[in-house]
Amino acid sequence: MLNKLRLLTPGPTPLPERVRLALAQDMIHHRKDDFHKIMARVEGALQTLFGTKEVVLPLASSGTGAMTAAAYSLFKPGEKVLVVEAGKFGQRWSEITQMRGLNVVKIIVPWGEAVDPNQIADTLNQDKDIRGVFLQISETSTGVLQPIPEIAEITRNTDVLLVLDGISAIGLSPCPMDALGIDCLLTGSQKGLMLPPGLALIALSARAWERASSIEPGCFYFNLPAERKKLAKNETHFTTPVNLICGLDVSLDMLLSDGLEKVYQKQWALTMLTRYGIKAMGLEFLAPKNFTWGITSIKLPEGVDGKQVLAIAQKKFGVCMAGGQDHLKGKIVRIGHMGWVDWSDVLAGLYALDQGLFEAHGFSGSRDYLEKAMAAYQTALTVEPGQDIPEVLVRS
Numbered sequence: 001m002l003n004k005l006r007l008l009t010p011g012p013t014p015l016p017e018r019v020r021l022a023l024a025q026d027m028i029h030h031r032k033d034d035f036h037k038i039m040a041r042v043e044g045a046l047q048t049l050f051g052t053k054e055v056v057l058p059l060a061s062s063g064t065g066a067m068t069a070a071a072y073s074l075f076k077p078g079e080k081v082l083v084v085e086a087g088k089f090g091q092r093w094s095e096i097t098q099m100r101g102l103n104v105v106k107i108i109v110p111w112g113e114a115v116d117p118n119q120i121a122d123t124l125n126q127d128k129d130i131r132g133v134f135l136q137i138s139e140t141s142t143g144v145l146q147p148i149p150e151i152a153e154i155t156r157n158t159d160v161l162l163v164l165d166g167i168s169a170i171g172l173s174p175c176p177m178d179a180l181g182i183d184c185l186l187t188g189s190q191k192g193l194m195l196p197p198g199l200a201l202i203a204l205s206a207r208a209w210e211r212a213s214s215i216e217p218g219c220f221y222f223n224l225p226a227e228r229k230k231l232a233k234n235e236t237h238f239t240t241p242v243n244l245i246c247g248l249d250v251s252l253d254m255l256l257s258d259g260l261e262k263v264y265q266k267q268w269a270l271t272m273l274t275r276y277g278i279k280a281m282g283l284e285f286l287a288p289k290n291f292t293w294g295i296t297s298i299k300l301p302e303g304v305d306g307k308q309v310l311a312i313a314q315k316k317f318g319v320c321m322a323g324g325q326d327h328l329k330g331k332i333v334r335i336g337h338m339g340w341v342d343w344s345d346v347l348a349g350l351y352a353l354d355q356g357l358f359e360a361h362g363f364s365g366s367r368d369y370l371e372k373a374m375a376a377y378q379t380a381l382t383v384e385p386g387q388d389i390p391e392v393l394v395r396s
């Protein structure tokens with residue numbers, strides 16, 4: 001096949017050449033000075049990325065490992081917590097917290113919608129035993145961005161800990177941990193951070209550290225106080241995934257060298273590119289409002305087989321996109337625009353989707369969707385990230 005593979009999936013994502021070269025270096029020892037220097041530099045950059053003065057701990061695991069570490073380090077069996085289930089990954093919070101033996105109260109949100117912060121406030125007011133709130137910043141199964149600043153405003157003035165899965169948000173849209181008053185923020189390497197899977201990152205607030213220090217760790221491997229002790233010496237508790245840390249050193253340099261604002265600007269512009277292109281194709285969104293900045297979920301017209309459309313996109317054009325999960329299997333397409341993905345990759349994705357729809361089902365929208373998508377991209381680069389863009393003007 002002469003096509004270049006384009007991964008437009010919500011992880012893993014394509015990798016920059018600089019990162020791949022860093023990953024390819026021979027091993028250095030994780031308990032010696034050469035590594036300590038790299039770890040110290042990475043730690044400083046991670047604090048900037050997370051917006052925190054607290055430590056950010058690397059864990060050798062996928063993102064779910066950090067979710068597990070949070071549930072097992074901050075709460076004791078029998079304690080009551082609130083989980084917002086707005087999709088597949090919200091359900092994972094329920095599974096993990098239940099396995100920890102926590103007493104789980106749920107707010108179930110229809111797939112494609114954001115949670116209403118008032119509902120969280122009411123639930124916490126009615127039940128003073130609730131000790132923590134778990135949710136996603138970005139629910140990757142639906143493409144929804146949750147109203148985190150409003151939710152953090154509710155929890156920060158109580159003794160309820162706010163635990164956020166930022167796996168498809170960190171490095172993609174702003175979520176400054178300390179400024180918002182988030183108690184636990186975590187991510188994985190294979191989404192916004194332009195790295196292979198296998199590394200998770202987690203940070204706790206000062207009050208969350210007090211909790212973690214007062215609790216018997218629930219798990220031998222994910223022991224956050226022990227990890228914190230080692231990080232003070234620029235090491236990890238167990239053998240470090242050395243090459244992933246070396247890759248992270250480079251990817252953080254790429255993300256931070258021009259300031260995080262530039263990263264968010266690019267992500268916002270890619271989001272606008274995708275959404276205006278899709279709109280011009282005549283398709284609808286699963287998350288019309290409250291959409292996330294690293295992935296766009298698109299409803300397929302009635303009767304369209306999403307699996308077939310995606311197979312054509314991959315086979316003929318080399319573009320790999322994601323379908324729906326659970327009851328949305330075959331019914332939606334999710335275009336990832338996270339990691340080392342730029343405008344030309346997303347244009348390729350839109351074209352491959354359009355062709356897939358046409359070849360499989362004869363579906364054909366307007367013919368100027370690529371121009372509209374690019375016009376939206378260029379306009380979005382001139383506005384404040386997150387701000388809606390004025391009417392998209394296509395050059396005639």
Ligand SMILES: *Cc1c(COP(=O)(O)O)cnc(C)c1O
Nearest residue numbers: 062063064089136140167168188
């Ligand atoms: C990808 C993702 C996960 C799962 O992470 P793994 O690295 O597969 O463990 C969890 N939560 C969200 C929001 C994600 O996007």
